[in-house]
Amino acid sequence: MADKIKDAKIVFVVGGPGSGKGTQCEKIVAKYGYTHLSSGDLLRAEVASGSERGKQLQAIMQKGELVPLDTVLDMIKDAMIAKADVSKGYLIDGYPREVKQGEEFEKKIGAPALLLYIDAKGETMVKRLMKRGETSGRADDNEETIKKRLDLYYKATEPVIAYYEKRGIVRKIDSELPVDDVFAIVEKAIDELK
Ligand SMILES: Nc1ccn([C@@H]2O[C@H](COP(=O)(O)OP(=O)(O)OP(=O)(O)O)[C@@H](O)[C@H]2O)c(=O)n1
Numbered sequence: 001m002a003d004k005i006k007d008a009k010i011v012f013v014v015g016g017p018g019s020g021k022g023t024q025c026e027k028i029v030a031k032y033g034y035t036h037l038s039s040g041d042l043l044r045a046e047v048a049s050g051s052e053r054g055k056q057l058q059a060i061m062q063k064g065e066l067v068p069l070d071t072v073l074d075m076i077k078d079a080m081i082a083k084a085d086v087s088k089g090y091l092i093d094g095y096p097r098e099v100k101q102g103e104e105f106e107k108k109i110g111a112p113a114l115l116l117y118i119d120a121k122g123e124t125m126v127k128r129l130m131k132r133g134e135t136s137g138r139a140d141d142n143e144e145t146i147k148k149r150l151d152l153y154y155k156a157t158e159p160v161i162a163y164y165e166k167r168g169i170v171r172k173i174d175s176e177l178p179v180d181d182v183f184a185i186v187e188k189a190i191d192e193l194k
C-alpha cells in the first residue's frame with residue numbers, strides 16, 4: 001500500500017487547538033487540490049457512527065486526552081488508500097500529536113515532505129475555540145476541555161515540531177494575522193515543494 005501513495009506529497013499540519021489548521025487546510029484544498037485528512041474529523045465520524053469503538057473514543061476526546069495511537073493511524077491510512085489514485089498530495093491535519101505518532105506514521109506509510117507549524121498564542125487559541133464553541137456543537141469546545149487540550153499540546157505536541165525541525169522540513173506560520181495573510185505564507189511553503 002505504501003507504494004500506491006509514494007508519489008504524493010505528504011504534509012503534516014501541526015498547531016494547537018484552534019490555531020487555524022482546518023481553516024488553512026480548506027484554502028490549500030481549494031488552490032492545490034490536495035486531499036485533506038483531519039485526524040480529529042475522522043475520529044468524530046467514528047463517534048457519529050454510534051459504533052462501540054466510537055463510544056470509547058467519545059469518552060477520551062471529551063476529556064481532551066489522546067486516543068490510542070493505532071486507532072488514529074489506521075483511520076488515516078485507510079483514508080489515504082481510498083484516495084491514492086487521485087491524490088496529488090495529502091494534508092494530514094492534527095497529526096502527529098506526539099513524537100511516537102510521527103515515528104509510527106513513517107514506518108507504516110511514509111515520510112512527510114513538509115510540516116506546516118500553525119502558530120498562535122495560547123490566549124488567541126482559547127478565544128477562537130470559545131467562539132467556535134458557540135456554534136460547533138463539539139463536546140470538547142468548552143472551557144475545561146480546551147484547557148486540557150492546550151496543556152497536552154504544549155507537553156506532547158510541541159516536541160514534534162523540534163523533532164522535524166532537525167530535518168529542516170518545518171515552516172512556521174504566524175497564525176495571529178488575518179486568514180488571507182496567513183494563507184499567503186502558507187502558499188510560499190507549498191510552492192517550494194514543487
Ligand atoms: N492524532 C489525534 C487527533 C485527535 N485526537 C483526539 O481528538 C480530539 C480532537 O482533535 P482535533 O479535532 O484535531 O482537535 P484540536 O486539536 O482541538 O484541533 P481542531 O480545533 O482543529 O479541531 C483531541 O483532543 C484528541 O482527543 C487524538 O487523540 N489523536
Ligand SMILES: Nc1nc2c(ncn2[C@@H]2O[C@H](COP(=O)(O)OP(=O)(O)O)[C@@H](O)[C@H]2O)c(=O)[nH]1
Nearest residue numbers: 017018019020021022023128132177178179182
Ligand atoms: N483572526 C483569525 N481567526 C482565525 C484564523 N484561522 C482560524 N480562525 C478562527 O479560529 C477558529 C478555529 O479555527 P480552526 O481552523 O477550526 O482551527 P483548528 O482547531 O486549528 O483546526 C475558527 O472559528 C476560525 O474562524 C486566522 O488566521 N485569523
Ligand SMILES: [Mg+2]
Nearest residue numbers: 021022038040
Ligand atoms: Mg480542526
